[in-house]
Amino acid sequence: AQSVSQHNHHVILSEAASLELGCNYSYGGTVNLFWYVQYPGQHLQLLLKYFSGDPLVKGIKGFEAEFIKSKFSFNLRKPSVQWSDTAEYFCAVLDQTGANNLFFGTGTRLTVIP
Amino acid sequence: EAGVAQSPRYKIIEKRQSVAFWCNPISGHATLYWYQQILGQGPKLLIQFQNNGVVDDSQLPKDRFSAERLKGVDSTLKIQPAKLEDSAVYLCASSLDQSVGETQYFGPGTRLLVL
Numbered sequence: 001a002q003s004v005s006q007h008n009h010h011v012i013l014s015e016a017a018s019l020e021l022g023c024n025y026s027y028g029g030t031v032n033l034f035w036y037v038q039y040p041g042q043h044l045q046l047l048l049k050y051f052s053g054d055p056l057v058k059g060i061k062g063f064e065a066e067f068i069k070s071k072f073s074f075n076l077r078k079p080s081v082q083w084s085d086t087a088e089y090f091c092a093v094l095d096q097t098g099a100n101n102l103f104f105g106t107g108t109r110l111t112v113i114p
Numbered sequence: 115e116a117g118v119a120q121s122p123r124y125k126i127i128e129k130r131q132s133v134a135f136w137c138n139p140i141s142g143h144a145t146l147y148w149y150q151q152i153l154g155q156g157p158k159l160l161i162q163f164q165n166n167g168v169v170d171d172s173q174l175p176k177d178r179f180s181a182e183r184l185k186g187v188d189s190t191l192k193i194q195p196a197k198l199e200d201s202a203v204y205l206c207a208s209s210l211d212q213s214v215g216e217t218q219y220f221g222p223g224t225r226l227l228v229l
Contacts, residue, residue, distance in 0.1 A: 042222075043117065043220045044207075046217055092156070094215060100145065107156050
């Protein structure tokens with residue numbers, strides 16, 4: 001069964017610092033991976049997703065993630081964070097049974113200090 | 115484009131009471147999902163509908179939870195009777211169809227507190 005691990009529970013950064021949030025998955029076959037973000041008081045929304053092809057995926061708001069198959073990782077990065085990036089970030093893997101179900105990690109809370 | 119609507123936004127009940135949540139997906143979206151998000155955890159899928167049929171309800175505690183989507187549009191999730199451990203945010207999401215990787219759009223959630 002698929003599972004997702006996010007080891008950073010709470011990350012605190014100053015504005016302009018670089019960000020990398022870890023995500024590891026357990027499934028050894030073909031994987032489809034996602035990062036969702038939940039800004040304070042808002043809905044969960046898709047940040048980016050990886051299906052195939054270029055392992056470096058660009059998302060909205062300057063975020064990117066790199067799929068490294070040998071490390072079972074899909075870490076989220078941003079070169080320079082802003083106060084508005086304060087949010088909760090969830091990594092998710094797609095169920096491979098074909099039902100388009102998502103398995104989410106426990107989330108990482110990012111606080112950006114102005 | 116209107117997003118996924120959910121109501122109520124908040125609900126407080128006592129254990130053993132029943133409660134129902136409502137979801138209206140994005141217009142034209144055939145697939146609807148209910149997730150449970152317990153504090154400190156990621157969302158966990160409870161049930162997935164394709165139109166008015168159930169695709170996956172393997173994680174739904176069927177002794178107390180039920181869900182329906184009778185006309186293939188709106189959906190209702192019910193808990194009867196509620197337990198303390200049901201305190202969570204219940205998220206509804208929808209996607210155009212159930213194709214692998216089809217983007218899921220989430221609603222604001224219903225925050226349930228069971229006392």
